[in-house]
Amino acid sequence: MENIIVVQDVSKSFGKKTVLDHIDLIVPRGCVFGLMGKNGAGKTTLIKSLLGLVKPTAGRIDLLGENPWTLSDRAKEQIGYTPQSDQLYSWLTVGQLLNYTASFYRNWNSKLVDKLLNDWDVDPQDRVGLLSEGQMQKVAIILALGHEPQLLIFDEPVASLDPMARRQFLKTILEIVSDRDCTIFFSSHITPDLERVTDQVAILNKGKVDFTGGLDVLKDTVKRLRIDAANTLPADLNIAGSLSCEINERTAIITVREFNDALIHDLTNRLQAKITVENLNLEEIFLELNA
């Protein structure tokens, strides 16, 4: 199986509201995939559809080669999932909760779990109901890692973690993908984290996929150009795929989403201008695409 998740033309509506609008997405095996999108863009609905927790109105999803709506136990055993906010049994201690969860799996790795508790500074004696939101999130993530699944899906895993814990989470992710065959899919708003660990990204915008593919490809194609022309520039520069354009007499700043050398060549000649290309980081790209 080359692709762990394949989403084909998936739509989901709740009543009259369309939340996912003809989504196509591929998650190759062994990648770290980052899902981005503004609040309300449809990230959580997409994640729930992938897992068979929400039934799409139309389209088709393959998860580990199966239909998520009728997932076999064998496939479920290969998936670890942390929802955005988890309802954990508040009356148990962390240790009891872990033991309880472990009893559902044939291949629970207690050694790994103990290591994570230690690395992440979580005390197994603590009562779940008294944990801070951040500590709770750590426990929820550890619960998803214990059976060493082939596929990990996290919905906003780092949202309530402090910078140290976030860094620890990213380190753990990298260790997992270096050490064994595992695919990781997570949503996040924290672009520096995504830039550090992901190699594939998708940007959701109002239920549609605005971009999906390699993070490198995204960074290589979305660029900001500074144009210094000899003469006053026309009001419309007529550039295919421009995201934003600010013209001020003889200078202009434009952001394009299909950067290539031919474009520079064309603009240099057509506008008699000097063109400087600026790289954009993921946050800037995200803002431009959502502008």
Place this chain on the structure above:
Amino acid sequence: MQKKPKYYFQINPSSGVPVYRQVMDQVKTQIALDHLPRGSFLPSVRQMSKDLEINPMTVSKAYSLLEKDGIVEHVRGQGMKITQGPLAQKFLNVSHESIGPLLSEVITKSKQLSLTVSHLHKLIDDAWDKEN
């Protein structure tokens, strides 16, 4: 055992330059400056990914592109071996070029703060001394 080469890598994932390109540029620079001599080996993908805390796929991509450029060769069971000698001028050009955009950022900021060029020189000198 190969002697552990002396190299300094620094990655800024949020710089806008794709991370694989940063890795490639820095390997080239390290070779040009003979910190990675001919015949020595690059750290393993796993090690590099761990040290820099970046995705191993990204490191793999950088390595295979370096191999395609003929700068390293894959030796079975041993890793990526440097095939180029030091101070190949073309690599140094690459690394000098990479300073340009950083400098222009510094210069713009300095102008915004109305710093004089001599003041900027002094700041650079001080920072330089601090690093050494």
